[in-house]
Amino acid sequence: MGHGGPGDLLPSGPEGCWATASCDQLVRELLRRMEESIQPHARSNPSVLLAMNLLGADIESPTYRLLLQEIKEEVVTRAQKAMTSGQVAEHILALLSSCQDPRQVPAPEEPINLIPILQQKMHEEITHNVISWYNRSLDILTLCVVKEHDRGAAVALAKELLSPDSHLDVDTRAMAVLALVCENNTAPYQEHLIQWALGNVTNGLLDEQEKGEGVIGNLSSMGLPIQALESSRKFYAPRRWDRAQAFHVVQTHEQEYTQPMAIARVLPGLVGTSYLNAAPLTVQYSITNTMKNYFHYSTSVCVPPGSRLLRVLQVARDEKPHIFSFKTVNYDHLGPFVVSIHGLAGNETERTYWQFFSCWSPLQQGVGTYRPKNWEHIQAIFSTY
Incomplete structure (x- = not known):
């Protein structure tokens, strides 16, 4: 009937952390801390803007408007020459989630199209072997979200995840899961290879949670694995993820979440969403x-x-x-x-x-x-x- 509580940050239904007042309070407190990091003339953090959009934060607020404007300005001044491919990818996801077209970023002379900039930087970094697997995964995810798939890069990522000589950290493996889930959802090429890699990596994350009594990697790296495991259930089924245990770890150690990036990564998973949902x-x-x-x-x-x-x-x-x-x-x-x-x-x-x-x-x-x-x-x- 057109009424309801405007401040409810938790989605209805089983997704996200348990629908209790304590969880709602946790989300609000972490969101408050993250928003406090938005300051005039400080280096803008696109991951913060993306998290705000995924949570449905107030886009009319002065802090939101300030951050969005700073990110637009940073793209104009730095994207083509001063950013890595991973930084361009972060800015694309942030702008996209804000209903801003990354192919038409306003600039003094002519609009900037960030998609070919990302593609070129990614291929140059791969050619010169100066790109991390984390940034590769982030680039693949971003191109997938904007429907500009890089099939070769996705296959190479899946092979790296399956290599016995691979020793990727938790953040990288979780970002790789998000990238390959997106690719698997949109294209059937190399389907078995990608699904094999996803099953292998997600089960590895579950093993780490069991050994760490709820902690996956360390506290600051909990955010991306939570997003990854939320998004990839069918690849580790019939095994189940003890999501309540993971959320309890975050809640128990709430005071240790002070860095904006760690908060920006953990908040989406707490409300049952992920970077896969960056598109407006x-x-x-x-x-x-x-x-x-x-x-x-x-x-x-x-x-x-x-x-x-x-x-x-x-x-x-x-x-x-x-x-x-x-x-x-x-x-x-x-x-x-x-x-x-x-x-x-x-x-x-x-x-x-x-x-x-x-x-x-x-x-x-x-x-x-x-x-x-x-x-x-x-x-x-x-x-x-």
């Missing part, structure tokens, strides 16, 4: 009134991957204010309640209100809580009760 959401949004002075309008909007429905309404309004204007009333425990759309308000005497649907199923959460899925059709229909 496209949501179709319609408003319909059949009671009096009929109108029906529809639009498609782009929102960051962790966004709530309220953000969809805001983007639609910002893009077409003469059509998708709306008003809300905030209630202490229910959050924002939509009382008017397109100048038409609900009326208690006439028992009318705006009801929200996903396709034709009424939403059970409010606009401040519900998180739309990619290509979902959200309808606001003027209704009676």
